[in-house]
C-alpha cells in the first residue's frame with residue numbers, strides 16, 4: 570500500500586492556501602479570500618499587475634507573514650509557525666528564489682559561501698561542503714570556479730543562478746519564485762527560465778512562479794492563476810488560458826504580453 574493510501578493525503582496539495590485574507594495596517598485589502606494549491610512537482614503561475622497582491626501571497630506561503638483569516642499549509646504545517654531547530658527539515662523543503670538576487674546575497678560572502686551556508690544548516694559536514702557546492706554550481710550551469718567570487722564580481726544572470734543554487738542546497742520540493750527573471754535582460758531571462766524548466770523535469774521540483782508577465786509564465790507553468798486587486802479572477806491550465814481566456818482582465822494581460830489584440834481594458 571502506498572504512503573498516500575495510508576495517510577489519506579493523496580490529493581492534498583503540497584502547498585495549500587485556503588480563503589486567505591490579508592490587510593496591511595492602515596492599508597487596503599491586499600488579499601481578499603484567495604485559495605490556491607500547488608501539488609508535488611507542479612508549477613503554478615501567479616500573474617497580476619503591480620499591487621495585485623502577488624508578493625503578499627508569496628510572503629504568506631513562505632511563512633514570513635500570517636494571514637488575517639484563512640489558512641496556509643505546507644506539507645500539512647503552518648509555515649508561519651515553523652520556528653526552531655525541529656522545523657528546519659520542513660523549511661528546507663520550501664525555498665525562495667527572489668527577484669533581486671544581488672540584494673538577497675550577502676555582499677561580504679563569496680558565492681560559494683552563500684551556497685555552503687544552507688548546506689551547513691541542513692547537516693552537510695564541513696569537509697563535504699566544497700564538493701557539494703561545486704555540484705550545485707554545475708547543476709545550475711555555473712563554472713564552480715565562480716564560487717570564489719563576491720556578488721559584486723558576478724553578472725545579473727550569474728547572481729540569479731547562485732540564488733537558485735542556494736535555494737536548491739537543502740533539497741527542496743517546492744520553490745517560491747517571485748519575479749525571478751524580471752531584473753534580467755531578455756536573453757539571460759530565457760536561460761534562467763530554461764534552467765527552472767530543467768529542474769522541474771529532472772528533479773521534479775514544484776514551483777509557485779510569480780510574475781507580472783504572462784509570456785514568461787507560459788514557458789513553465791502547468792496552471793495559471795490571475796490575480797486582480799487581491800482576488801483570483803481566473804484559474805486555468807496554461808494552454809486553455811491562451812486558447813480561450815475568460816476574464817477581460819486576463820485578455821488585457823495577454824494583449825500586454827503581445828499575444829492577443831488589445832481590445833479590452
Ligand SMILES: Nc1ncnc2c1ncn2[C@@H]1O[C@H](COP(=O)(O)OP(=O)(O)OP(=O)(O)O)[C@@H](O)[C@H]1O
Nearest residue numbers: 593594596599618619620621622623624625626781
Ligand atoms: N508592508 C506593507 N504595508 C502596507 N501596504 C502594503 C505593504 N506591502 C504591500 N502593501 C500593499 O498591498 C497591496 C499588494 O501589494 P503586493 O506587494 O503584494 O503586490 P504585488 O502584486 O506583488 O506588486 P508588485 O508587482 O509591484 O510587487 C498593494 O496595494 C500594496 O501597496
